[in-house]
Amino acid sequence: EVQLVQSGAEVKKPGESLKISCKGSGYSFTSYWIGWVRQMPGKGLEWMGIIYPGDSDTRYSPSFQGQVTISADKSISTAYLQWSSLKASDTAMYYCARLRQQLVTFDLWGRGTLVTVSS
Protein backbone atom coordinates (compact mmCIF):
# COMPACT_ATOMS: atom_id res chain seq x y z
CA GLU A 1 0.00 0.00 0.00
CA VAL A 2 1.25 3.45 -0.93
CA GLN A 3 1.29 5.51 2.24
CA LEU A 4 3.01 8.05 4.42
CA VAL A 5 3.08 7.15 8.10
CA GLN A 6 3.77 9.96 10.53
CA SER A 7 5.05 9.73 14.09
CA GLY A 8 2.70 10.13 17.03
CA ALA A 9 1.44 13.18 18.87
CA GLU A 10 3.90 15.15 20.98
CA VAL A 11 3.51 17.35 24.04
CA LYS A 12 6.49 19.59 24.73
CA LYS A 13 7.46 22.60 26.80
CA PRO A 14 8.62 25.91 25.33
CA GLY A 15 12.34 25.85 24.58
CA GLU A 16 12.49 22.09 24.06
CA SER A 17 13.63 20.50 20.82
CA LEU A 18 11.61 18.10 18.70
CA LYS A 19 11.97 15.97 15.59
CA ILE A 20 8.92 14.39 13.96
CA SER A 21 9.00 11.85 11.17
CA CYS A 22 7.22 10.75 8.03
CA LYS A 23 7.93 7.29 6.59
CA GLY A 24 7.00 6.49 3.02
CA SER A 25 6.20 3.03 1.73
CA GLY A 26 4.81 1.37 -1.36
CA TYR A 27 6.56 3.67 -3.83
CA SER A 28 10.03 4.90 -4.73
CA PHE A 29 10.68 7.30 -1.85
CA THR A 30 13.69 8.87 -3.54
CA SER A 31 11.75 9.81 -6.69
CA TYR A 32 9.27 12.26 -5.18
CA TRP A 33 9.55 15.46 -3.17
CA ILE A 34 8.09 15.38 0.34
CA GLY A 35 6.51 18.51 1.74
CA TRP A 36 5.57 19.62 5.22
CA VAL A 37 2.35 21.55 5.85
CA ARG A 38 1.29 23.27 9.06
CA GLN A 39 -2.29 23.69 10.20
CA MET A 40 -2.75 25.74 13.32
CA PRO A 41 -5.93 25.12 15.36
CA GLY A 42 -8.97 26.24 13.40
CA LYS A 43 -6.83 27.67 10.59
CA GLY A 44 -5.85 26.86 7.03
CA LEU A 45 -2.98 24.99 5.42
CA GLU A 46 0.48 26.58 5.27
CA TRP A 47 3.34 25.23 3.19
CA MET A 48 6.54 24.99 5.23
CA GLY A 49 9.03 23.43 2.86
CA ILE A 50 9.94 20.47 0.71
CA ILE A 51 12.77 18.00 0.40
CA TYR A 52 13.86 15.65 -2.37
CA PRO A 53 15.05 12.52 -0.57
CA GLY A 54 17.09 11.43 -3.56
CA ASP A 55 19.68 14.15 -3.02
CA SER A 56 18.33 16.04 0.05
CA ASP A 57 17.71 19.18 -1.99
CA THR A 58 15.58 21.31 0.36
CA ARG A 59 13.46 24.42 -0.18
CA TYR A 60 11.82 26.45 2.57
CA SER A 61 8.90 28.82 2.63
CA PRO A 62 10.25 32.28 3.56
CA SER A 63 7.83 32.18 6.51
CA PHE A 64 9.57 29.11 7.96
CA GLN A 65 13.18 29.58 6.84
CA GLY A 66 15.38 29.49 9.93
CA GLN A 67 12.52 28.36 12.15
CA VAL A 68 12.58 24.64 11.31
CA THR A 69 14.88 22.11 9.65
CA ILE A 70 13.72 19.58 7.09
CA SER A 71 15.82 16.50 6.46
CA ALA A 72 15.54 12.99 5.12
CA ASP A 73 17.19 9.58 5.47
CA LYS A 74 16.66 7.79 2.18
CA SER A 75 18.03 4.54 3.57
CA ILE A 76 14.92 4.22 5.72
CA SER A 77 12.52 6.18 3.47
CA THR A 78 11.88 8.77 6.15
CA ALA A 79 11.61 12.54 6.14
CA TYR A 80 11.89 14.69 9.22
CA LEU A 81 10.80 18.07 10.52
CA GLN A 82 12.63 19.45 13.52
CA TRP A 83 12.71 22.39 15.87
CA SER A 84 15.63 23.39 18.08
CA SER A 85 13.57 25.54 20.46
CA LEU A 86 9.81 25.23 20.42
CA LYS A 87 7.42 28.09 21.09
CA ALA A 88 3.78 27.97 22.14
CA SER A 89 2.93 29.30 18.69
CA ASP A 90 4.31 26.07 17.16
CA THR A 91 1.25 24.26 18.51
CA ALA A 92 -0.38 22.81 15.40
CA MET A 93 -1.04 19.75 13.29
CA TYR A 94 1.82 18.99 10.93
CA TYR A 95 1.22 17.00 7.76
CA CYS A 96 3.73 15.49 5.41
CA ALA A 97 2.65 14.99 1.83
CA ARG A 98 4.14 13.68 -1.40
CA LEU A 99 4.57 16.39 -4.00
CA ARG A 100 4.34 15.96 -7.73
CA GLN A 101 6.65 18.90 -8.36
CA GLN A 102 5.76 19.86 -11.92
CA LEU A 103 2.05 19.92 -11.15
CA VAL A 104 2.56 21.40 -7.66
CA THR A 105 0.19 18.73 -6.44
CA PHE A 106 0.29 16.95 -3.10
CA ASP A 107 -1.16 13.60 -4.09
CA LEU A 108 -0.53 11.55 -0.95
CA TRP A 109 -0.85 12.77 2.63
CA GLY A 110 0.10 11.45 6.03
CA ARG A 111 -2.48 11.52 8.83
CA GLY A 112 -0.67 14.32 10.61
CA THR A 113 1.30 14.76 13.81
CA LEU A 114 -0.23 16.97 16.49
CA VAL A 115 2.39 19.01 18.31
CA THR A 116 1.32 20.76 21.50
CA VAL A 117 3.71 23.20 23.14
CA SER A 118 2.65 24.29 26.60
CA SER A 119 4.30 25.15 29.87
Next chain:
Amino acid sequence: SSELTQDPAVSVALGQTVRITCQGDSLRSYYASWYQQKPGQAPVLVIYGKNNRPSGIPDRFSGSSSGNTASLTITGAQAEDEADYYCNSRDSSGHVVFGGGTKLTVL
Protein backbone atom coordinates in the same frame (compact mmCIF):
# COMPACT_ATOMS: atom_id res chain seq x y z
CA SER B 1 -1.35 36.64 3.65
CA SER B 2 -1.86 34.10 0.87
CA GLU B 3 -1.29 34.96 -2.78
CA LEU B 4 -4.24 32.70 -3.58
CA THR B 5 -7.61 34.10 -2.53
CA GLN B 6 -10.66 31.99 -1.72
CA ASP B 7 -14.09 32.94 -0.41
CA PRO B 8 -14.20 31.95 3.28
CA ALA B 9 -17.59 30.25 3.06
CA VAL B 10 -19.99 29.00 0.42
CA SER B 11 -23.27 27.13 0.75
CA VAL B 12 -25.23 24.94 -1.65
CA ALA B 13 -28.57 23.17 -1.52
CA LEU B 14 -28.42 19.38 -1.58
CA GLY B 15 -28.24 18.15 -5.16
CA GLN B 16 -27.44 21.55 -6.64
CA THR B 17 -24.23 22.75 -8.30
CA VAL B 18 -21.64 24.87 -6.53
CA ARG B 19 -18.48 26.56 -7.75
CA ILE B 20 -15.60 27.32 -5.41
CA THR B 21 -13.05 29.78 -6.75
CA CYS B 22 -9.38 30.53 -6.21
CA GLN B 23 -7.83 33.76 -7.49
CA GLY B 24 -4.20 34.67 -7.96
CA ASP B 25 -1.87 36.08 -10.58
CA SER B 26 0.21 32.89 -10.63
CA LEU B 27 -2.83 30.99 -11.89
CA ARG B 28 -2.29 32.61 -15.27
CA SER B 29 0.82 30.41 -15.55
CA TYR B 30 0.18 27.41 -13.31
CA TYR B 31 -2.71 25.04 -12.70
CA ALA B 32 -4.31 24.87 -9.28
CA SER B 33 -4.81 21.68 -7.32
CA TRP B 34 -7.79 21.24 -5.01
CA TYR B 35 -8.03 19.45 -1.66
CA GLN B 36 -10.98 18.44 0.48
CA GLN B 37 -10.54 18.37 4.24
CA LYS B 38 -13.19 17.06 6.61
CA PRO B 39 -13.02 17.76 10.36
CA GLY B 40 -10.32 15.77 12.10
CA GLN B 41 -8.96 14.34 8.85
CA ALA B 42 -6.00 14.98 6.60
CA PRO B 43 -6.58 16.77 3.29
CA VAL B 44 -7.43 14.66 0.25
CA LEU B 45 -6.55 15.62 -3.32
CA VAL B 46 -9.70 15.93 -5.45
CA ILE B 47 -8.57 17.78 -8.61
CA TYR B 48 -5.16 18.43 -10.17
CA GLY B 49 -3.75 19.66 -13.44
CA LYS B 50 -6.09 20.83 -16.17
CA ASN B 51 -9.02 18.78 -14.80
CA ASN B 52 -7.85 15.45 -13.42
CA ARG B 53 -9.41 13.40 -10.64
CA PRO B 54 -7.41 10.90 -8.60
CA SER B 55 -8.77 7.40 -8.44
CA GLY B 56 -11.77 7.20 -6.12
CA ILE B 57 -12.88 10.80 -6.47
CA PRO B 58 -16.48 11.03 -7.76
CA ASP B 59 -16.99 12.53 -11.20
CA ARG B 60 -19.25 15.22 -9.74
CA PHE B 61 -15.98 17.03 -8.92
CA SER B 62 -14.44 18.97 -11.79
CA GLY B 63 -11.91 21.74 -12.26
CA SER B 64 -11.50 24.63 -14.66
CA SER B 65 -9.43 27.75 -15.09
CA SER B 66 -9.79 31.14 -16.76
CA GLY B 67 -7.31 33.98 -16.49
CA ASN B 68 -6.29 34.40 -12.87
CA THR B 69 -9.12 32.26 -11.50
CA ALA B 70 -9.29 28.52 -10.93
CA SER B 71 -12.59 26.88 -10.06
CA LEU B 72 -13.70 23.67 -8.42
CA THR B 73 -17.24 22.69 -9.39
CA ILE B 74 -19.35 20.12 -7.59
CA THR B 75 -22.29 19.08 -9.76
CA GLY B 76 -25.06 17.62 -7.63
CA ALA B 77 -23.58 18.29 -4.20
CA GLN B 78 -24.03 15.57 -1.61
CA ALA B 79 -24.16 15.82 2.16
CA GLU B 80 -20.76 14.15 2.37
CA ASP B 81 -19.22 16.95 0.32
CA GLU B 82 -19.56 19.32 3.27
CA ALA B 83 -15.95 20.14 4.09
CA ASP B 84 -13.20 22.71 3.80
CA TYR B 85 -11.69 23.07 0.34
CA TYR B 86 -8.22 24.42 -0.37
CA CYS B 87 -6.52 25.32 -3.61
CA ASN B 88 -2.76 25.39 -4.08
CA SER B 89 -0.32 26.37 -6.78
CA ARG B 90 2.89 28.37 -7.01
CA ASP B 91 3.36 31.95 -5.88
CA SER B 92 5.24 34.70 -7.73
CA SER B 93 8.55 33.38 -6.35
CA GLY B 94 7.88 29.85 -7.53
CA HIS B 95 7.20 28.56 -4.04
CA VAL B 96 4.24 26.38 -3.16
CA VAL B 97 1.29 28.33 -1.77
CA PHE B 98 -2.15 27.43 -0.45
CA GLY B 99 -5.31 29.46 -0.60
CA GLY B 100 -6.99 30.41 2.65
CA GLY B 101 -9.67 27.75 2.27
CA THR B 102 -13.44 27.72 1.67
CA LYS B 103 -15.90 26.15 4.09
CA LEU B 104 -18.64 24.46 2.07
CA THR B 105 -21.99 23.95 3.74
CA VAL B 106 -24.54 21.65 2.11
CA LEU B 107 -28.05 22.73 3.08
